[in-house]
Structure formats: C-alpha cells, structure tokens
Amino acid sequence: MNYNEIIQREKVRYIDVKYVDLLGRLRHVTLPLERLPAVIEHGIGIDGSSLPGFKGHEASDMKLMIDAESAFLDPLFEEMTLSFLSSIHVVQGDGRFSDDPKYVLNKAISKICSETGAKRAVFQPELEFYLFAALDHDETELSSFYSLEPIEDPRPYGSYHAALPGDHTADLRNRISSILSDVGIDVKYHHHEGGAYSQVEIELNPAEAEKAADWIVISKYIIKGLALQENLIATFMPKPINGHPGSGLHLHQFLADENGRSLFASGDSPDGLSDLAKHYIGGLLAHIGSLTAFTNPSTNSFRRLKTGFESPERVDYCVADRTCAIRIPGYVSKYETRIEYRVPDATSNPFLAMAALLMAGLDGIERELDPEEVKKSSPAIPCSLKEALDELRKDHDYLLKDGVFTETLLENWIEIKEKEAADVDSRVHPREFRYYFEV
Numbered sequence: 100m101n102y103n104e105i106i107q108r109e110k111v112r113y114i115d116v117k118y119v120d121l122l123g124r125l126r127h128v129t130l131p132l133e134r135l136p137a138v139i140e141h142g143i144g145i146d147g148s149s150l151p152g153f154k155g156h157e158a159s160d161m162k163l164m165i166d167a168e169s170a171f172l173d174p175l176f177e178e179m180t181l182s183f184l185s186s187i188h189v190v191q192g193d194g195r196f197s198d199d200p201k202y203v204l205n206k207a208i209s210k211i212c213s214e215t216g217a218k219r220a221v222f223q224p225e226l227e228f229y230l231f232a233a234l235d236h237d238e239t240e241l242s243s244f245y246s247l248e249p250i251e252d253p254r255p256y257g258s259y260h261a262a263l264p265g266d267h268t269a270d271l272r273n274r275i276s277s278i279l280s281d282v283g284i285d286v287k288y289h290h291h292e293g294g295a296y297s298q299v300e301i302e303l304n305p306a307e308a309e310k311a312a313d314w315i316v317i318s319k320y321i322i323k324g325l326a327l328q329e330n331l332i333a334t335f336m337p338k339p340i341n342g343h344p345g346s347g348l349h350l351h352q353f354l355a356d357e358n359g360r361s362l363f364a365s366g367d368s369p370d371g372l373s374d375l376a377k378h379y380i381g382g383l384l385a386h387i388g389s390l391t392a393f394t395n396p397s398t399n400s401f402r403r404l405k406t407g408f409e410s411p412e413r414v415d416y417c418v419a420d421r422t423c424a425i426r427i428p429g430y431v432s433k434y435e436t437r438i439e440y441r442v443p444d445a446t447s448n449p450f451l452a453m454a455a456l457l458m459a460g461l462d463g464i465e466r467e468l469d470p471e472e473v474k475k476s477s478p479a480i481p482c483s484l485k486e487a488l489d490e491l492r493k494d495h496d497y498l499l500k501d502g503v504f505t506e507t508l509l510e511n512w513i514e515i516k517e518k519e520a521a522d523v524d525s526r527v528h529p530r531e532f533r534y535y536f537e538v
Contacts, residue, residue, distance in 0.1 A: 102170035105181055106132070113180040115173055116143055116163055117317075118187060119200050121152035121511065122396075123448030125320055128163070129180070138165060142188065152511035153187075153198065160190045169313065171282035175324040184313055198508040200450035201309065206503040207454035208308050211461045215354060215375065217362055220457055222311035223287075223303060223351035223437070226318055226445065229339055230268055230297040231332045243529055247339065250331065253295035261291040268297055268331075275325050276301065282321070284314045293408065294344040305351065305435075308457070312449040315348070319445065335445035337395070338402035345403030345410055348445045351428070352456065353437040354379070364436035370418060370427065371436055374467075380416050380425055380438060381470040382463020383456065386497060387414055387424060387442070387478050388490030393455040394443035396516055398484050398523045403444060411441045414478045416470055424480065442480065451512075455498060462497040484520045488513050 105111065114135050117127045128143055142162035147154030154161060169184035187199035195202045208220050236245035251258075254265045263269065272289040279286050285304035292298040301322070303314055319335060326333035338345040353361040354375065363376035372380075383390065395404065403410050409421040416425035416438070426439040443452055462468075481487040492513060498504040 102135075102167060102181060102183070105170060105172055109172060109179050109181075111172075111179045111181045113176070113178055114138065115176070115180050115182040116165055116185050117182055117320075118163055118185045119316055119448065119450060120150045121198065121200065121448065121451075121508070122515070123200070123316070123446075123451070125316055126150075127182075132181070139167065143185075144190075145187075147187075147196075152508070152515055153196075161196060162188050162190060164188050171317075174278045174282065174321060184317075197502065197505050198511075200448050200454075201312075203504060203508070204309055204312060204450040204454040204457075206501070207457040207461075210501055210503055211354070211457045211464075214461060215362075215464060217354035218357045219355045219359070220308040220453075221305050221353050221355050221359075221361075221437075222308050222453055223305040224311055224315050224449070225300060225302045225347070225349040225351075226315070226322070226335070227292055227298065227300045227346035227348070228322065228333050228335045228445070229294065229346060230271075230299065230326060231334065232330070234332055234334075238526070243527065247296075249296040251295065251297045257293060258291055258295050258298065259293040266291045268299060271325070271329055271331075272299060272301065275322055278321060278325065279318060282317065284318060292344065292346075294340070294346075296340060296343065298344060298346065305437075308453050309450075312453055315445075315449040337397065337400045337444040337446060344408035346444065347403065347410065347441060348443045348447065348449075349439055349441050350443055350453070350456065351437045351439045352453075353435075360434045361436040363438065364434065372427065373436075375464060376436070376438065377470055378464040378467050379460035380463065381468025381473045382459045382461065382466075382497075383425060383438075383440065384414055384416070384470050384473045384478055385463060385468055385476075386459040386494060388481055388487065389494040389498075390455055390459055391442065391481050392484075392487040392491035392512070392516070394440075394447050394452045395487065396448075396484065396512075397444075397446035398520055400444050400446055401481070401483050401487075404442070404480055411480065414480060415474060454503060458498050458500065458503055461500075484516060485524075488516055488520070 115129045142164045147161040148159035163185040165183040165185045173180045173182040187196040231247050232250045233248035276286040287302045287304045289301040292300045323333045353363045365373035411424040412422045415423045417423040418427045
C-alpha cells in the first residue's frame, strides 16, 4: 500500500516499525509520524545484543530499515498507527545483517532462481490454530499445571467443517479475514478444523516466498490481537490438547516462470510432476531430519508429529495422502502444480523454514536426487527436538552454500534450542506422579 495515500486519507499519528528476530518472534518500535522522513533515510537504531542469537555486546549497534511498500494501517492500535515491516542492517559497512531471517530467505530465493532459471519461488501457507476462553498455568518447585477453558464442546462425528451450532467462531474468522484483506493479505478460505474445542484454519492464497513469510507473521499478530478483543486466546502451539489433533503450518510450494506458471508440472509424467519437482522432493526427503530443526523447532512440535490425526507419519510423497510428509494435491490445474510440505508448524520462523526448504530442494535439483532412491535410505522424521538438532549438526552443508545460512546462525540456533529442550526435559511432568509416586 502507498503510505502517503494512507497518511492523507487517515489521521495517522504514529508509525510502528516491525521486525522478526531469529526465533521468528515479532518485535516493534513506535514513533511519532513526524519521524517518518528521518526513519526512511537513516533507519532506527536497535541493540542487537538484546535479541537472542544476534550480535554480542562488542558489535551490538544495528538498525532497522523500513520497507516502504509494506505499509498498512494497523488494526490493533487505538490511535491511528501506520505499520511498516523492516529489515535489519549492520551499522559498520551499512549493509544487510547476514543473519537477519528476512535476508536469509532473500538469499535462498536468489540462489534457487539463479541455479534453476525459475523467476519466483511461491508458497501458500495454511494457518491452523485453537481458540480458548482462558488459560491458567504455573510452575513452582512444588507444583506444575495448566488449565484451558474451551469455548466449544466436542461434536459427535467430528468437528471438521462443523457448522452452527458447532462452529462458534465463524463470525470472528470472517472479521479476521476481512481485516487481513484490508492490510493486503489474500485469504483463500477459512473453516472449522478437525479438533474439538474450536480448532480452526485460515488458508492464505499463494504468494512469492518473502511476501508469504511476511503474511504468516502479520496474520498471527492480527489473529491473536483480534481474538483478545473478543476475550479469547488464539494459540498456534502445535499440540495444546492431549488426544486431539495438533496444529500445523502446511506449506504448499512450487517454482514458477515469469508468468507465474508452475515449473513443477509435466504432462508426460503419470503423477503430473516434472523432473525438477521430483528432484526438489528428493532434496526435501533427503534432508528431512535437519529440516525439522527449522520447521518444527519446539519440544511441543514432536507431540504433534507421528501421532495420527493426519499429521505426517511417513517420509514419502503421495498424491492426496495426508499421512505423507509431502502431499501432491490432486485437484489443481497443471499451471498450479505444487507440493504440500505437511511437516512444519507455527513455532517455526517462517523466513528460516522457507529458506531451509528451498536450499534442500535446490540440493536435490543439483544432485538430481530421485525421491524413490532417497526413500530406500530410510530417512526419518526425528522424534524429539534434540534429535532434530543432532541431525542439523550432522547435515547442514546444503544450507551454507553461497552464504545463505551462516555457521554463526546455525551455532546460535542450535545453542538456543538445545537450552530450550534441556530446560523442558529437566522438569518433573505431572503424568509421572500417576506412574511413579507410589512405587
């Protein structure tokens, strides 16, 4: 959107500059509108040492440079506020920060397009989440608990595509979808998902990779904010409820020509996939272990995976089979032929997850990996965050090509995530009392 048009049309008083840290968390700084010209020219200084995995104290001065085309009127501020997305730059040398997640994805897109002749990398995200009325949780030396208050009861015969009176949040999803459209995010559709207790999905339309990642971040921000306005809590946690479906972030993807037509299509192949698509799939399957460290980077992620409820169970690619890691949708035209990578969840940093997927796909293309041959080596989805990080430590050379990812980023990522895993593993679990307290 043209920010000058918005300023002239609305009584804008503030600008809000948003950016994404290494872990994919949205951060922001707010300034009076009068500061906008200076911000456009010089950026905004930030302390990189206060952000996990970025710069140490000795080189902590960094700055945000806004993307003027990303402007949108923020729906969650009471005062009229114009929001911008931004990239992170170093002060010394005045260039892009090599480990800025947005820059990592930018480098991955440039690399795969230059090597394959594609003009764009396209992603289409499916946002699954639960809505609750309240959350209570606490942990001390002598107690540990969580309690969720639902807004719906389980439905006989399942909740997928449930209608009223089973679907309590259709109006809220309409409102969310309308506001997403107002800020420039294209919604394909929304519906009740298979989980009882109000699990829902909002699927976005396909977009070029950087825009799709931006859309995921801003969609989560708006969804959570609008839910709070309704005294509800939206959570993208992969597995918030035992015995019920988890929430994923399925990523449809394909490489496209200058007209946006899929290069993954082939009229000569029985499955409709080009050699380019099959080699790309081969790369994803070959690196699925290390990819999971970026697509599913939480201990809770692995409570969702391989537990049924249509979560991925097999390292395979299949037409219309939702238990495979990679599904080939059976109802799209050849110009839209794509693959759906069903493993990821929304604890991921979408910029790093997409960048890793593109680099794994590129490795498969460059090595002409046959996915059928890859499957013979029995690649597996890790069973824990620790296993995924171990896989990343062993298998990461494909990420480092041409400096797309850096050694420093990988080291910082592994260090942060290993601490998370160790912290959770060291805690006494309430379920242990049922099995062991009376022994």
